[in-house]
Amino acid sequence: MIRGLVVTHGDIAESLVVSLSHFLGEVEELFFLSSDGYSAKELSEKIESLVSNHNAIIFTDLPGAAPTTRARSILKTNQCVISGVNMGMLISFAMKRNTLSQDELVELLVNDAKRSVEMFCLNS
Amino acid sequence: MRKNDQLIVRVDDRLLHGQVVVGWGAGWPASEIWLACDRVARDEDELLLYKPLIPEHIGGGIVTLEEALSRWNEDSIKGKVLVVVENCEDLHYLLQNKFPASSVHVGASSAGAGKTTFTPSVHLSESEFETIKKIAELGFEIRIHELPNTKPVVIPID
Numbered sequence: 001m002i003r004g005l006v007v008t009h010g011d012i013a014e015s016l017v018v019s020l021s022h023f024l025g026e027v028e029e030l031f032f033l034s035s036d037g038y039s040a041k042e043l044s045e046k047i048e049s050l051v052s053n054h055n056a057i058i059f060t061d062l063p064g065a066a067p068t069t070r071a072r073s074i075l076k077t078n079q080c081v082i083s084g085v086n087m088g089m090l091i092s093f094a095m096k097r098n099t100l101s102q103d104e105l106v107e108l109l110v111n112d113a114k115r116s117v118e119m120f121c122l123n124s
Numbered sequence: 125m126r127k128n129d130q131l132i133v134r135v136d137d138r139l140l141h142g143q144v145v146v147g148w149g150a151g152w153p154a155s156e157i158w159l160a161c162d163r164v165a166r167d168e169d170e171l172l173l174y175k176p177l178i179p180e181h182i183g184g185g186i187v188t189l190e191e192a193l194s195r196w197n198e199d200s201i202k203g204k205v206l207v208v209v210e211n212c213e214d215l216h217y218l219l220q221n222k223f224p225a226s227s228v229h230v231g232a233s234s235a236g237a238g239k240t241t242f243t244p245s246v247h248l249s250e251s252e253f254e255t256i257k258k259i260a261e262l263g264f265e266i267r268i269h270e271l272p273n274t275k276p277v278v279i280p281i282d
Contacts, residue, residue: 040139042236064145066142069140
């Protein structure tokens with residue numbers, strides 16, 4: 001099974017994973033990590049310890065920020081990073097990870113996450 | 125150096141990240157952002173990760189400590205330059221070698237065993253603290269300063 005790891009600033013990662021379980025019940029093999037308080041080096045090591053020897057997708061909040069940069073620094077060929085994590089992305093991950101190859105899954109998650117951004121405004 | 129030209133050196137062991145690029149890059153705002161770090165400057169993989177983090181409209185680069193020392197003098201500072209270093213020792217090395225810093229601060233230093241917590245993002249070991257004393261002896265006031273719009277915190281060195 002492809003492992004999921006959500007790495008973000010603050011408590012976003014934990015909240016996303018906990019909130020996801022409100023929709024789907026507890027999701028197996030899905031972990032969270034806050035980048036707070038770690039140096040660049042330590043954060044790499046921490047992320048690596050959570051995904052080493054696993055096929056894994058690492059979800060991060062912002063491209064260019066520490067969670068993304070450090071996750072990218074430890075990637076192996078069977079792992080990848082997707083930034084801009086949101087609930088839509090995680091719901092798709094939980095529901096579709098056993099039905100697709102990892103490459104297909106990653107592409108689908110990016111598209112599903114993008115599709116979950118919609119605008120609703122009232123005309124004034 | 126014209127009156128408004130400034131070179132700030134920041135100790136940040138998370139290197140280039142959101143607080144630096146957005147907080148200081150857009151908030152100060154910096155006209156250049158540099159990372160002076162031998163470890164990153166000499167590692168192709170790390171360079172690939174960190175180089176794109178410097179926003180194109182700001183500019184700057186990644187250099188070794190020696191390159192940083194030869195790049196700037198009092199007269200070559202133009203605009204508002206932020207130079208990030210990984211630790212207090214690197215900062216001390218630059219200052220000892222007459223780096224023309226207008227001001228210096230600690231932005232982030234991670235927690236760890238035996239470290240004393242000064243703010244939620246700054247934790248210092250005894251040897252880091254000794255280095256900070258040496259920096260103060262060189263005539264620099266070194267404070268903890270997370271973001272341009274947060275209040276700097278004095279590090280009590282007595």
